[in-house]
Amino acid sequence: MKTILIVDDEPRTREGVRKTLEAWSSGKHRIEMAASGVEALQWLQREIAHLVITDIRMPEIGGLELIERLQDVKNPPVIIVISGYSEFDYARKALQHGVVDYLLKPLDKRKLVAAVESALAKGERQQQIERMERLVDPKLLEAAQQEKIYSVQVQEALEYVDGSLHEPVSLKEVAEALHLNSSYFSVLFKDQTGITFSEYLTRRRVQRAKELLAGTSLSVAEISERVGYQTAKYFVKVFRDHESVSPSQYRQGVTDTNEHI
Known part of the structure; x- marks a missing residue:
């Protein structure tokens, strides 16, 4: 259930918006x-509010100041501004702070509902994007985007790694599978991907662990085995080195974000 917070110092407007949205929802x-x-x-x-609908002119803390302060809130809401003043400066300043819509009083109920539906949809998309950004390793993403220009040997090496994350894998083993000299393969891999084979393997294991932490209820020990680590203790150390949090803390963070969508 999403939460909508209506902020307005005029009781009539405040109640009118509430009644309209309660009937709609x-x-x-x-x-x-x-x-x-x-x-x-x-x-x-x-x-936590998923959407804030605020008047622009209020005593003490006005709508623009409120909008600015909301940027520092954990999981900031999407914002719709309502106002009896049609000055362009208000709309422009509000839009500069990420406001998704600007409605003038007296409010048209249909336009209000349409704006709310659009704002909530945008909030969901933002949450999904943020969640994906937490899941995806930027260096792996960069490597994936460049994969089409890699040599056949490097492409096969990436496929080999992806199919072997659940077991120990070494550079020598992959080189032999590709019928290449280990030293040559090491230089070739780094030259084309921009990272060493060892770094890629570790990042790929951590990436897979993040996916399992976010998408399954497997224990940390079970996940460590599935991503090729002999002991959960070492897996936790590697994960913390890369993500600055433990696997359990990472899972809790992702879970909290989902609850707020």
């Missing part, structure tokens, strides 16, 4: 309200 979304920017920030210290 039919209980599928949690609708909350705050009568000021100050109250909204206090609420956001305790709760």
Whole structure:
């Protein structure tokens, strides 16, 4: 259930938006309200909002200041601005801070609902992108994007590694499988991929471990075996060296992010 926070110092507008969205959502979304920017920030210290709909002109903390502060919130919400003022400067400043829509009072109910649906969809896409960024190793992604220009030997080496992540693999073993001299293969691999074979293998093992941590309930010990490590202790050390967190902490972080979608 996604949470929508309505922030407006005018009770009539605040209640009107709430009633419209509650009728639209039919209980599928949690609708909350705050009568000021100050109250909204206090609420956001305790709760998480997926979407914030805020007036631009409010006492103490106005909408623009609230929007700026929301950028520092963990899992920042998507934002829709509403206002009785049609000055372009307000809209321009709001859009510069990532606001997804700008609606003028008096609000058209159909436009409000359409804006909310669009904003929630954008929020989901952002969460999915952030989750994928946490899963994907940028160096492996770069290597994959360049794979078409690799020599046949390097392409076969990458395929060999991907098919053998669950067991011990060495540079010598791969070179022999490709009928190449180990030293020559080592230089060839680094020249074309930009990283050593050993670094690629480790990154690929960690990448697979991240996928298993995020997508399965396998224990850390079971995952360490599936990605070719003899002991869970050594696997945890390698994982922490690459991700700066333990496998368990990484799994918890990914789980928390999913819960907030």
